[in-house]
Amino acid sequence: MKLFLKNIGEFLRKYPQIRFTRNDEILIRDAAVKHLGLDNLNQLRDRYEGQAFFDKTMMNVGGLISIQKHLNLPIVDFTKIDLSDFQPKIELNGELIDIHVFEFGHLPLIDIDKIERPVFFIIKKDRITFTICGLATKEVIENNLVATSVEKSSKIKNMNFIGFKFLKHIDEFKIN
Numbered sequence: 001m002k003l004f005l006k007n008i009g010e011f012l013r014k015y016p017q018i019r020f021t022r023n024d025e026i027l028i029r030d031a032a033v034k035h036l037g038l039d040n041l042n043q044l045r046d047r048y049e050g051q052a053f054f055d056k057t058m059m060n061v062g063g064l065i066s067i068q069k070h071l072n073l074p075i076v077d078f079t080k081i082d083l084s085d086f087q088p089k090i091e092l093n094g095e096l097i098d099i100h101v102f103e104f105g106h107l108p109l110i111d112i113d114k115i116e117r118p119v120f121f122i123i124k125k126d127r128i129t130f131t132i133c134g135l136a137t138k139e140v141i142e143n144n145l146v147a148t149s150v151e152k153s154s155k156i157k158n159m160n161f162i163g164f165k166f167l168k169h170i171d172e173f174k175i176n
């Protein structure tokens with residue numbers, strides 16, 4: 001938490017916060033239940049994998065929806081998304097942008113071999129609240145990574161992103 005507050009704390013009140021309605025949460029939950037071939041929420045909660053899948057889906061889909069809501073864009077149609085390995089992305093003004101959602105209290109963990117394009121960083125504050133930090137270019141990301149205590153495997157090289165003072169605020173976007 002100390003590193004989180006050191007790198008993000010002073011900017012938190014400047015970032016827009018999006019709070020989902022109960023209906024938004026139900027739509028995402030129902031999509032996760034349907035994707036797993038279950039009948040109801042109780043079956044989802046009975047399976048550890050089901051709850052973990054829902055949490056991951058809520059995080060990734062929630063990040064995308066928070067940007068769409070803030071920019072008054074149409075919300076993604078859950079029936080047309082393959083949730084099995086959903087990686088949130090959004091196209092704005094003809095440019096494809098990745099969305100990286102991370103938990104409040106932790107710095108975003110980046111696989112340095114998968115930095116391909118600009119990234120929106122979003123904090124998942126609680127179950128239904130997301131905070132949009134802003135957009136980082138590929139160069140900003142590459143120049144603001146620090147070693148992490150998270151173990152490195154032979155295939156994945158993770159580093160923490162700390163360049164929050166260089167992010168472009170989402171309100172600077174003019175949607176064509």
